Amino acid sequence: MNVKCKSIDCWNVFEGSRFSSCPECGSGDVEIILPIYVNVYITNLVRGGSEEGGWYYTCGEPIESISAGSEEEANELMVKYKEKYSNVGRRPLTSVLSSGEYFVTMEGHFAEEFPKQRPFYE
Numbered sequence: 001m002n003v004k005c006k007s008i009d010c011w012n013v014f015e016g017s018r019f020s021s022c023p024e025c026g027s028g029d030v031e032i033i034l035p036i037y038v039n040v041y042i043t044n045l046v047r048g049g050s051e052e053g054g055w056y057y058t059c060g061e062p063i064e065s066i067s068a069g070s071e072e073e074a075n076e077l078m079v080k081y082k083e084k085y086s087n088v089g090r091r092p093l094t095s096v097l098s099s100g101e102y103f104v105t106m107e108g109h110f111a112e113e114f115p116k117q118r119p120f121y122e
């Protein structure tokens with residue numbers, strides 16, 4: 001999300017959360033700026049390659065994207081959608097029988113598939 005530092009003489013805008021401190025001046029007095037979206041994803045583990053016995057990465061596909069008018073509304077939406085898309089009773093991603101896990105998060109943009117590019121083994 002985009003966050004604005006409220007320190008006078010700074011007003012730096014950066015990517016972060018309400019618990020971030022400003023990378024410019026170190027102030028913890030920050031404010032999330034709109035837009036805020038509550039985004040719901042279904043995540044899955046995808047096999048990336050066979051190096052070191054096989055490695056996996058998490059990918060996410062958007063299910064819902066709800067725009068909030070304020071941080072308070074976003075917090076309420078988070079609670080509501082975490083309940084609606086509960087992982088209770090779902091098999092964890094590490095299970096071969098997993099059908100994915102829900103991931104509900106706040107972001108400064110409409111829900112987008114991730115990762116943007118397939119990761120490579122390093």
Ligand SMILES: [Zn+2]
Nearest residue numbers: 005010022025
């Ligand atoms: Zn600052």
